[in-house]
Amino acid sequence: GAGVSQSPSNKVTEKGKDVELRCDPISGHTALYWYRQSxxxxxxxxxxxxxxxxxxxxGLPSDRFSAERTGGSVSTLTIQRTQQEDSAVYLCASSxxxxxxxxxxxxxxxxxx
Amino acid sequence: AQTVTQSQPEMSVQEAETVTLSCTYDTSESDYYLFWYKQPPSRQMILVIRQEAYKQQNATENRFSVNFQKAAKSFSLKISDSQLGDAAMYFCAYRRFSGTYKYIFGTGTRLKVLA
Known part of the structure; x- marks a missing residue:
C-alpha cells in the first residue's frame, strides 16, 4: 500500500513569508508526528x-509554528513569518x-x- | 528529561568488515523502547532494529545486532559483513513504553563504507 507522503518535496521561500507543509499518513494510522531535521x-x-x-x-519552537490534523488524516504544518533558522528538512511519520x-x-x- | 547521545559523528568501515555504532541514553523510566534508524541520502528513515527494555536478550535482524546494557544505559549497533548499501546516517532513538509517545533521537552517526 501507499506509504507516508509529503508535499512539497522542496520549498524555497523568502524570509517573512508563511509556508504550509503537508503530510498524508498511511491510511488507518491514528498517530502522526512532525519532526525537524536541521x-x-x-x-x-x-x-x-x-x-x-x-x-x-x-516541541514546537515558537508560536510561529502550528499544525492541524483534519479528519484524523491529513496534517498541515504551518510556519508563519519564516526565518532563516527555519531552514531544515521537515519529516512526518505515522503509526x-x-x-x-x-x-x-x-x-x-x-x-x- | 530523557536524552540520547551519539558521540561518533562519523565512522568508516571496509566492505565485508564489522562496525559498531555507539549510543547512550538517560532516563528514569524502567520500561521503554530503543531503536536504530537508517537514513540514506534519499532522506527516507527506515527502522533497522528495536529493543524492548524489559527483554534481556539482545535484538538481532540479519546482519544487524545490538548490545543493550540497561544498567549502563548503552545501546550499540553492530553491523556485520558491511555492504556498500549500508552507507547512511544512523540514528539512535528512545521512546517511553507508555504515556507520552514522543520519540527522542540522537544526533546521528554518518557511516561510510569503503570498497
Whole structure:
C-alpha cells in the first residue's frame, strides 16, 4: 500500500513569508508526528497527534509554528513569518495506535532565503 | 528529561568488515523502547532494529545486532559483513513504553563504507 507522503518535496521561500507543509499518513494510522531535521542535527520532535486526543505540542519552537490534523488524516504544518533558522528538512511519520513502529515520509526540504 | 547521545559523528568501515555504532541514553523510566534508524541520502528513515527494555536478550535482524546494557544505559549497533548499501546516517532513538509517545533521537552517526 501507499506509504507516508509529503508535499512539497522542496520549498524555497523568502524570509517573512508563511509556508504550509503537508503530510498524508498511511491510511488507518491514528498517530502522526512532525519532526525537524536541521543540517548536521538529529530529529527534533515538533508535535504529535493521536486520534481525537489533544495534540502534544511540546516541541514546537515558537508560536510561529502550528499544525492541524483534519479528519484524523491529513496534517498541515504551518510556519508563519519564516526565518532563516527555519531552514531544515521537515519529516512526518505515522503509526497505528500506540505501536512503536513509525513510518516516515520522504520529508520536505525548506529553504528560507 | 530523557536524552540520547551519539558521540561518533562519523565512522568508516571496509566492505565485508564489522562496525559498531555507539549510543547512550538517560532516563528514569524502567520500561521503554530503543531503536536504530537508517537514513540514506534519499532522506527516507527506515527502522533497522528495536529493543524492548524489559527483554534481556539482545535484538538481532540479519546482519544487524545490538548490545543493550540497561544498567549502563548503552545501546550499540553492530553491523556485520558491511555492504556498500549500508552507507547512511544512523540514528539512535528512545521512546517511553507508555504515556507520552514522543520519540527522542540522537544526533546521528554518518557511516561510510569503503570498497
Amino acid at each position: 543540517l548536521g542535527q538529529g530529529l527534533e520532535f515538533l508535535i504529535y497527534f493521536q486520534g481525537n486526543s489533544a495534540p502534544d505540542k511540546s 497505528f495506535g500506540n505501536s512503536y513502529e513509525q513510518y516516515f515520509g520522504p520529508g520536505t526540504r525548506l529553504t528560507v532565503t
